[in-house]
Amino acid sequence: MSLLNILKYPDPFLKRPAEAVGEDEDVTGLVEDMFETMYNARGIGLAAPQVGVGKRLIVLDVSPVDETAKPLALVNPEIVSREGKEESEEGCLSVPELNVKITRASRVTVSGHTPGGERVQVAAEGILAIALQHEIDHLNGVLIVDYLSRLKREFYRKKIKKMYAQRM
Secondary structure, three states, rough: OOOOOOOOOOOOHHHOOOOOOOOOOOOOOHHHHHHHHHOOOOOOOOEEEHHHHEEOOEEEEOOOOOOOOOEEEEEEEEEEEEEEOEEEEEOOOEEEEEEEEEOOEEEEEEEEEOOOOOOEEEEEEHHHHHHHHHHHHHHHOOHHHHHHHHHHHHHHHHHHHHHHHHOO
């Protein structure tokens, strides 16, 4: 297992929609590396595009927030139903130092496959529903900054440029 580099906004790769994982593709090693990377960064979810892989693959472990939750890896996940509305504040490993209030469905059903190829459906609410929607957004090239107004997004872009310049 190895740690992967998490791409940061405004890396253009983060805006590219991901391609489906083929039936014959073995993603087991990538899933292990993504979990290790997510845990190392103290995140609760990570999508393959965030580590520079343009595939529809996500890993989640919301147990720091919901102790009953188990780690989850989904290949080619799709939201098949949404219910209700809930507003919550979200952060993102690829969008440092930004929290955004986002209204999402309070309950979702997501279908996909396990890394081993087994078809699964996940019915989720609470933090798991929010995290699933957040990670699937990444697969579609959508980031939390896209939920900001143009003015706030520009302000954040300038702040992040300044922050990166100071590190050089």
